[in-house]
Amino acid sequence: MLLNVLSIDDDEMDRMRLLKICRKAGLMVDFTEAANLDEMRECLDIESFDLVFIDHNLGMDTGLDALGILLAHEEQVTAIPIMLTSSVDYHIAVEAMRRGCADYIVKDELTVDALIKSVTSAIERRALYGALTDARASESELKSVFERFMVSCGPEMRELLRRSMMGVRAVKMQARDDDTVDPTLLSNLSMFERSAKDLVVFMDDLESVVGEGRRLTVNELRKRIQ
Structure with missing residues (x-):
């Protein structure tokens, strides 16, 4: 391709x-x-x-x-x-x-x-x-799922992600001056950090959807997670 x-x-x-x-x-x-x-x-x-x-x-x-x-x-x-x-x-x-x-x-x-x-x-x-x-997902059901997730798991997950990213950045900064650190470990840390950033943005989108108090159209959903 x-x-x-x-x-x-x-x-x-x-x-x-x-x-x-x-x-x-x-x-x-x-x-x-x-x-x-x-x-x-x-x-x-x-x-x-x-x-x-x-x-x-x-x-x-x-x-x-x-x-x-x-x-x-x-x-x-x-x-x-x-x-x-x-x-x-x-x-x-x-x-x-x-x-x-x-x-x-x-x-x-x-x-x-x-x-x-x-x-x-x-x-x-x-x-x-x-x-x-294509599936024309049920907008009201999606919002209900988002709301339950944000109430039950949102705060704890945000704090965990924040601490994890701070820890990863600290390790990577130290590793830049340490030639003994395994390059594979640094690569894995970078991949973890990127995934954690994805989750932070995704949770921001969910929180915004839940807080608006209205139905989310499919086009709006695409724009938010684009």
């Missing part, structure tokens, strides 16, 4: 590294590059993309600015955005995913395995949205 990929990054070396990892991962890609928002807009107007990798730091602009442009583009409704950044601040990751990113990868942790997991998860999630629409 050929994937039409757009990389938005002001660093040419980082764009080339992403392309190299895509090829090492066995992905068949038609790779397009943009160094800034103006070039990005031109690319979006020319063709539709399957995957859009967005650097968080774009000079005077940010990846969130680029994300907003992508999500507002009428011809890119099926594009799957993934944020790339040199920052390890999980607050940035959560904010990006709240605004519509399918995933968030720290550049230092961008490996073949991490890329495959990120792309696979994003595509599977998009397939789930389609299944929800």
Whole structure:
């Protein structure tokens, strides 16, 4: 399957590294590059993309600015955005995913395995949205399930996730200066941290749905978990 990929990054070396990892991962890609928002807009107007990798730091602009442009583009409704950044601040990751990113990868942790997991998860999630629409899931029943979950498990799970992510970040910071740490352990910690971020965003969505006090349409549900 050929994937039409757009990389938005002001660093040419980082764009080339992403392309190299895509090829090492066995992905068949038609790779397009943009160094800034103006070039990005031109690319979006020319063709539709399957995957859009967005650097968080774009000079005077940010990846969130680029994300907003992508999500507002009428011809890119099926594009799957993934944020790339040199920052390890999980607050940035959560904010990006709240605004519509399918995933968030720290550049230092961008490996073949991490890329495959990120792309696979994003595509599977998009397939789930389609299944929800096709099945015309009962909106009132979904909301009832969400409400029971948030009341019974929400507070405890949030606290557990918060402590877990703090612990993972502390271990990773120490490990950066310790050559004896097993690289496999660091990779597993990064995968755990990414999954924990997904859960935080998902719980935010559930809490918002429950708190609105109204029925959620299928289209709204897709937008929230996109």
